[in-house]
Amino acid sequence: MSSPEASKAADYLPGGTYATIAFDPGAGPEFLFSHGAGAYLYTTCGRRLLDVMLGHGSLILGHCHPAVVEAVKRQAELGNTFTHVTRPAIELAEMMVEDVPCADKVRLVNSGTEAVMLALRLVRAVTGRERILKFEGAYHGFADGLLFSTNYGRPDRWREHPLPDADSPGIPSGQADGVLIAPWNDLERTREIAADAAADLAGIIVEPVMRGLASSPGFLEGVRSLASERGVPLIFDEVGTGFRLARGGAQEYYGVTPDLAAFGKGLGSGYPIGAVAGSNEIMRRLDPGSPDGERVFSLGSFHGNAVSAAAGAATLRELRRPGVYEHLAAYGNKLRGSLEELFLRFDLPVHMTGEANIVEWFFTADTVTDYRSSLRSNRALKERIGREMRRRDIFGGGGRLGSSTEHGKAEMRLTLDAMEASLSALRDSGELH
């Protein structure tokens, strides 16, 4: 049942929401959140929900971490937008350069989408070529240039690799010419696609844990070698993995260093920010002093804004505390193991995946290696579980269960109890399979 305040949303916002992906499409919001604190969200009607969505994975420190709130307040009182570089922006970039293996320099933007857009422009400028190889199922933001063959499109409309399938009406057909689609974890096919594109290939972009699906051993290393052999930059889209798997992101975690990386989400603890980090050789193109014809355009009114940068710097300082990544990984690994046990107890064949703090699963007896095999799993069941979890005060929960530094024993218990109760309810109503 929707609260009166929540039902008003549909009068002014399309679908009563902020995005075209919703828990219950067409139903509008059931409730509104008034605030968040730590691992929890609170509705305007006084209900408390455990947050396992965490701002699409942005809130590694949970909601309103005191250090972040303090930094944001302090900076908001000093001003946000100066059309000039500020102390927090330098501080943030310095920490990123210290922690992120591929980073000699950093350009701050406002979102993960923007970071990816700029990374693509850079690799096209550097190589003078146009086609970007991306993996099927990977999401790199909502820009026209890469919104192809993601898992937000129409899975019933597969095209033969490497042909891309636009995920939305309104994407100019010409954009497809710049994109090649390869199957995740299939190095041989990826090599063939790169070889066929030959002199047109501008770069390869990888989401290191592709929509929660971990890479097979050696795959990322193989893609790294492939990019080097082809003489094109490798981009890691670390919007999801950055600062979550390790301080230096997936590149530190896996020991595979790309030429460029895009960041967002976790970098700002929920404040809008994105960043491109990369080698001096590539990043010098963003220097206003670089020669005409080489200089790559990058400008945004709010890029490097001081409040988001201060939130980012405070976040990275907190993430440098000892034990943070051990805690995040231990939580994720324990949750993955406990969920698997639970699913098996309910006779649900399942393929557990993800990496460390990123917890994902697919209901299938088969091994899931790529996007197409993931689609053979029971996705409707995941949605039903998500609905049941929300009824039990877990926000999210139908897949990719997020956690933060604020998630501990109590939150693990709540999650597992809610999952067990959700599975029991579905079994009782005959909706479990």
Ligand SMILES: Cc1ncc(COP(=O)(O)O)c(C=O)c1O
């Ligand atoms: C891997 C990846 N890249 C890019 C994006 C886009 O980032 P943003 O939503 O900040 O534009 C996302 C967002 O979900 C993402 O997960």
